[in-house]
Amino acid sequence: MGDDRLFALQRRERVMDELRRHGAVRVRDLARILEVSELTVRRDIAALAARGLLTRVHGGATLPTELDPATPAVPSRRPRTAATAFTIGMVVPSLDFYWPPIVSGARASAAALGVHIQLRGSSYDQAEDRRQISRLIAAQQVQGLLLAPNLEGEGADELIDWIGNLPVPTILVERQTPDWTPTPRQLEWVRSDHALGLETAVRHLHEHGHRRMGLVLSKGSPTSAHLSVGWQRACADLGLPAEFVVRESVALDVPGHREIISRILERCRHHRTTALIVHSDPDAISIAQYLAEQGLSIPGDIAMVSYDDEVAQLAEPAMTAVRPSKSRVGRVAVEMMVARLVEGKRRPPQRVLILPELVIRNSSVNSTGQLWSAATGDAAPYT
Amino acid sequence: MGDDRLFALQRRERVMDELRRHGAVRVRDLARILEVSELTVRRDIAALAARGLLTRVHGGATLPTELDPATPAVPSRRPRTAATAFTIGMVVPSLDFYWPPIVSGARASAAALGVHIQLRGSSYDQAEDRRQISRLIAAQQVQGLLLAPNLEGEGADELIDWIGNLPVPTILVERQTPDWTPTPRQLEWVRSDHALGLETAVRHLHEHGHRRMGLVLSKGSPTSAHLSVGWQRACADLGLPAEFVVRESVALDVPGHREIISRILERCRHHRTTALIVHSDPDAISIAQYLAEQGLSIPGDIAMVSYDDEVAQLAEPAMTAVRPSKSRVGRVAVEMMVARLVEGKRRPPQRVLILPELVIRNSSVNSTGQLWSAATGDAAPYT
DNA sequence: AACCAAACGTTCAACTTCGAACACAGGGAG
DNA sequence: CTCCCTGTGTTCGAAGTTGAACGTTTGGTT
Known part of the structure; x- marks a missing residue:
């Protein structure tokens, strides 16, 4: 394809890029910049709006906002269960030592938020961690993963990299990565200090x-x-x-x-x-x-x-x-994951320390x- | 014609922003600030009022109130968690550099959660920080404080100690203490990494x-x-x-x-x-x-x-x-404070890092x- | 109570933006 | 090669947005 026209998807990515830069975009300007007709731009905007990535306004689009008249004025009753009922996978190294309070905190929080948790016990072993995680991914049932893999020893860096490239968002629980991780996004974690x-x-x-x-x-x-x-x-x-x-x-x-x-x-x-x-x-x-x-x-x-x-x-x-407070660790992990799933890439990565009490x-x-x-x-x- | 006029939706966001800032707005002032006719402002206010985001009054609008004659006595309104309508004090070192996005993130989050924010500008000076904080405490109006004091130089340790012993919970914003603080509870903070x-x-x-x-x-x-x-x-x-x-x-x-x-x-x-x-x-x-x-x-x-x-x-x-993401820092700070106010001492202290994006x-x-x-x-x- | 200025709502007009219908181009499957 | 699907452009009537003019209501003042 010799001409420098972009594919539709690339063009939409650019629309979002402009939007993120300026907070709002005008159909007319975009048409000029992208060298396509205004109608095409409108169609792009309509498609992006349908996915909730932006808010349509007369003359252009803005970043998604609560004031969007397209969204019902009063979501009134249940902002909870309406949220497509997420399922979150959770892999912990042990089901009878240290982890039960964390899992139960996560379960309680999940129940309150109306999401499901799929729990898998691993051992303190990287190969087993990978196997359990892969199974959860393969089942196509989970939209996010809370993980506590073994990050000690040899394969830690590689494992972190692998986790960071999984097709669903992940949050590490009671684990900490090196500050910087070579993953597409910096990994998130929540742990006790x-x-x-x-x-x-x-x-x-x-x-x-x-x-x-x-x-x-x-x-x-x-x-x-x-x-x-x-x-x-x-x-x-x-x-x-x-x-x-x-x-x-x-x-x-x-x-x-x-x-x-x-x-x-x-x-x-x-x-x-x-x-x-x-x-x-x-x-x-x-x-x-x-x-x-x-x-x-x-x-x-x-x-x-x-x-x-x-x-x-x-x-x-x-x-x-x-x-x-182990239960709090589980709770915060679930809350973070739900926030990530709801807000998507707009949410910057976060890392949370839970402080113990004497x-x-x-x-x-x-x-x-x-x-x-x-x-x-x-x-x-x-x- | 490089049209720099705002979209209707952006204008309405500005209206809500002004409203959150001052608690009430006048049609005349808004028309002047937004550079549109008063009629347009009225239309915006009418639209926002129809969604229950504000209360119309003769001459302008105020934050939504139960006294609004337009709302029926049915309590099917927004999720007004504010059974106790918290007020959170916020002291930032500057109101026109670095901090506005943080403040506006905090304001938006506060509005969503139904709490009020009392903002005070300080300078990058410890004595002034203390004076502003003391004033907020003395007024007996705030149940919690978001603070960004100057922790560089001499009196930092003493200032941290003082803050940790204030009679209301505090969260530091874009500031970090030494890991351990000699305060009754470990200080909480949220900052960009x-x-x-x-x-x-x-x-x-x-x-x-x-x-x-x-x-x-x-x-x-x-x-x-x-x-x-x-x-x-x-x-x-x-x-x-x-x-x-x-x-x-x-x-x-x-x-x-x-x-x-x-x-x-x-x-x-x-x-x-x-x-x-x-x-x-x-x-x-x-x-x-x-x-x-x-x-x-x-x-x-x-x-x-x-x-x-x-x-x-x-x-x-x-x-x-x-x-x-400065606005996220403000937002998380407010969310943490509301959680702290609701849950009280049961909530273990937390410290949050917000990760920047490239x-x-x-x-x-x-x-x-x-x-x-x-x-x-x-x-x-x-x- | 009467009055007045400010605020408000309605209507209409100018202008802009939107979208349906139709036409056209290009790539992939059969 | 043809068919078909997708993506794009042009046209034009429909719909949305804004503001001026003007009559009505409101809130406060005399």
């Missing part, structure tokens, strides 16, 4: 006089990396030694957990450590139980803060814990302090 | 073969710090020299801008620089103009990318630009590339 959560714990203990702390991390959890970052940052800021880190699971069901805990306490004595931050409630409870057996008091001899707050309140004494109970400050803290808790700035 | 935006520009130029680039930053803009971060990061990742950075404003209204530009081009020649990224469209346009005068072609001799995309499309050639025009790749880009644009993952 675990680093900040851990920092909050360290500073809480620091405020109550502790100067030597230890950190016990669950082995093999993707959360550990973030916790480690927060630990380093907090210790650096506060001028604390950051070397006391143990990477061992010590929950009651781990064989040999008593020996590991015993070694940890050995280190505590040696370093004069007065506080421990423990990832995962079961591990914290296990340590608390061992301490009790040894006749050591919490928080008198050792203060403890647990990270996760699933069952921390069941410990004896009730355990101060950092609580990342729930102060009795394992970190003695109960008089607890009372005080509860009192001021109620007097917090707003309700 | 300018660093990522700049990184996108660098990588775009890198993809098209440029290996030596320069960065021109507006002097004294709070955005510059972020841009500098993105520049360092991108150059480090790509293995490019990162030393060519100029911190001078070179817009046409800066005295001596020609000398500065001339020195910049001198450096370009010396370093064999083939691409420039320029913060702020006016500065980029100014440089483009100078290049044209010198007989240098864009992008042939020097490729250019502008940062901000306010007027980049008006340059000759139309300028490739990074566009941070708008590829003709100053960075030659126009054959444009055709290609338009064609593949249609094949984008989703619509």
Whole structure:
């Protein structure tokens, strides 16, 4: 095709381009610029308007607007279900550990917004992640994907690239990409700010006089990396030694957990450590139980803060814990996806951090302090 | 006849905008501002009133009210979630530079959600920030605050602490605190990811073969710090020299801008620089103009990318630009605040990054590339 | 209560834009 | 090669938009 005329589709793309640049376009101007008749331009505009990409006005078109007289004045009752009832695919690495609150938050939000969720469990394995995602795509049933693939190890970059080129929009959940991704659009994500959560714990203990702390991390959890970052940052800021880190699971069901805990306490004595931050409630409870057996008091001899707050309140004494709001992560993920599906490419990519809360109970400050803290808790700035 | 008159729909948007800004409008004033007859304004107002977007009154119109005699007593009106009609205070450092799109995004979102916005202009000065914020608090009229204080220089930490202890919830807009803040709750914020935006520009130029680039930053803009971060990061990742950075404003209204530009081009020649990224469209346009005068072609001799995309499309050639969606920042800020006000303390703090888009025009790749880009644009993952 | 100026609505006219009908060109399938 | 479909252009009556003129209503003032 030797002539420089554009294909219809290209021309419409240019119309949208002009529109985005100027906010409004005039049929007459477009006809001149594109070197086609005004009627053709009108037909283009009509086609684009039919897809809701712009709003027709007498003489041209503007960016889509609520004032569009073509859309019914009062959508009145249900702006919800009318929205073509989206189905969102969700692939999480585990269905019985860490993820249930996230999934349930997502489900609740989906129900409220009138969309469906197709859930797939994967393992913490990239090949399995891909298989599950491919199946969802192949079924042609989902308009968007919430993913939590394994991004550690070798194939991470390639996997990110693959995800970014899937034919439906994707949002990563509890995962973070490098800032810049080589994908057509920058990937979106929503995750808990675990680093900040851990920092909050360290500073809480620091405020109550502790100067030597230890950190016990669950082995093999993707959360550990973030916790480690927060630990380093907090210790650096506060001028604390950051070397006391143990990477061992010590929950009651781990064989040999008593020996590991015993070694940890050995280190505590040696370093004069007065506080421990423990990832995962079961591990914290296990340590608390061992301490009790040894006749050591919490928080008198050792203060403890647990990270996760699933069952921390069941410990004896009730355990101060950092609580990342997992259900909120699921909820925000669904809300973001619905917004993306409704608004399409007009919506710029977003990335959201959900900040964990510190729930102060009795394992970190003695109960008089607890009372005080509860009192001021109620007097917090707003309700 | 370059008809610069607005379309009817745009005019009506302006009417709604004025209305949101002032709470009420007069037919006479609108006719003068919009440069149409009063009759036309009346017709617009009548049309908007018919959709329930405003209430007609003798002489003009006001925001919709239940007292509107035109509306029947049937409560089948819009989704007036405003059972409690929140008022949100907003303090921005400037009312005529950078901030108007953010404010207007916030206003539109507020109107959609049925809340009011009280706007205060400050300067880029902490004392003035405090005064404006204090006034809003003292008036007892606002239930929440969107703030963009100056957090550079001495008193930043103290100011953050002060803000965190205000008696109403606050959200920072286009500002970021240190990760951890010593406030009762961690501060929330929403901001453009300018660093990522700049990184996108660098990588775009890198993809098209440029290996030596320069960065021109507006002097004294709070955005510059972020841009500098993105520049360092991108150059480090790509293995490019990162030393060519100029911190001078070179817009046409800066005295001596020609000398500065001339020195910049001198450096370009010396370093064999083939691409420039320029913060702020006016500065980029100014440089483009100078290049044209010198007989240098864009992008042939020097490729250019502008940062901000306010007027980049008006340059000759139309300028490739990074566009941070400012209106979206305002919109998300209001949505976050309303969510916070509705949900109270149950809602964990959130922090949101809005990612800028790269708008590829003709100053960075030659126009054959444009055709290609338009064609593949249609094949984008989703619509 | 009477009055007046401003605001409003109706009607008509000038002008612009829209779209239906028909004609024509070009590429792909049979 | 022909047929057919899609996309495009021209013409012309229909429909939409705006503003001037003028009579009517409204809100406030004397």
